[in-house]
Amino acid sequence: MTESAPVHHELPIYRRIADRLRDKILSGDLHDGDRLPGENALMAEYGVARATARQALAVLINEGLAVPRRGSGVYVRLFRPIRRHGSRRLAREQWTAGRAIWDTDAHGRAYAVDQVQIEREAASEEVARVLDTGEVWVRRRRYLVDDRPVQLAASHFPADLVEGTAVVLPDTGPGGVYARLGDLGHSPAHFTEELRARMPHPRETDLLGLPAGTPIIAIIRTAYTAEGRPVEYNEMVLDAASYVLQYDFDA
Amino acid sequence: MTESAPVHHELPIYRRIADRLRDKILSGDLHDGDRLPGENALMAEYGVARATARQALAVLINEGLAVPRRGSGVYVRLFRPIRRHGSRRLAREQWTAGRAIWDTDAHGRAYAVDQVQIEREAASEEVARVLDTGEVWVRRRRYLVDDRPVQLAASHFPADLVEGTAVVLPDTGPGGVYARLGDLGHSPAHFTEELRARMPHPRETDLLGLPAGTPIIAIIRTAYTAEGRPVEYNEMVLDAASYVLQYDFDA
DNA sequence: AAGTGGTCTAGACCACCTC
């Protein structure tokens, strides 16, 4: 009797446990910050080995739905995004009014800038291609909202354009770098944002303090003057769990 | 929470193995499609137990850098994104020229639509709020590029607006639904896209055939006529590994 | 002190792919 039975795959135990827990989270049965049943609880409830219980929890952790806390438990994850307006926020009125762009984003919530680093560098191949120059000034910094890091950014400017100006000073003054570029007669007029989502590299995980299962959104924004001269190349890395991006445009 | 005071721990073995493999991938030492050292190889090379070798590989898999193939090995992952233009692609010339929007995106590559489903439904709370109606027609479908699913979409239209029109037929004719809305005197003129990135739910994982470690990009696009009437609410779910999104706008 | 998650070992059986 060589005939074998159809291989009617059951889901593995750890997947079924994970599915049940996920349902409880997504249905609202378990709320933000609630404690999930721990490894011991799952071992007892389902009669499985510890590794299997862990495997089930790992699924939810890697999906970004739960966060483990050493010595304490596994918790349902909070999700409080900031709304970031792609088009509106860069409207000229924003920075000509002397306001920082971040006022537009983090309305009401406490925000801060961190780890500011300003350096003159040789441009990478890609930056050199876009900005059409070999030497750039780079402003790197980290943004925090409610004391939690949410974004990394590295703005690149053609060195000859900004050398000796406030663009390369720690404090760029009212309206920020865009207002300063305006002072120099190079007001940004057109923007391109190129956007990807992926899992973070270890450096990004550290700097943004990301739990497992949190993707990042990588944005490259290029700013052009009305004459079409590129004046800024800005690489941003956003904690995806902290953001909703919005773009408005016409047909 | 941000990582608390790092008590100068050494990295666990599995992390160090994962770090070395990641370096080989990111440095280009290992290329797309190359086979990584397997569990047995890692056990021998580092003198660790099987579970530890697996744990190291799991890190890379959950980062989206590697894909396991049963009975075969673990492979470096391919990354061939499609460029999707947020603003330009919806320019009126596109659909008034009778072209499908997808011609703009998947230039040159084979694309297809799949699992088309057209139904009249009661609007969800959110859709009802945005479209200002309780009854909607919904067009659900899946997009494929090079025979691989890359996007799910569900377009919602106010029922009274599109009842009995080509908008709710399988074939919407030249220029697609936007051209048909134009025929009805409701040409879309303004768009809003709201965008998040997160790990997929199991249903999305299945429909898009996503390997572990692949986030999705969820986009909600709302289309408005020149008079400000909302005429479409489109929920899209994109395989993040398959896309680069581009938005162009002015200051 | 007790409980939690983090790491690791040493086995086992299975389904699947490749040769």
Add this chain to the structure above:
DNA sequence: AGGTGGTCTAGACCACTTC
């Protein structure tokens, strides 16, 4: 047939949190 990854068990020691 032999190698690969997928699942699972039954232990162990550790660091950390909570009480």
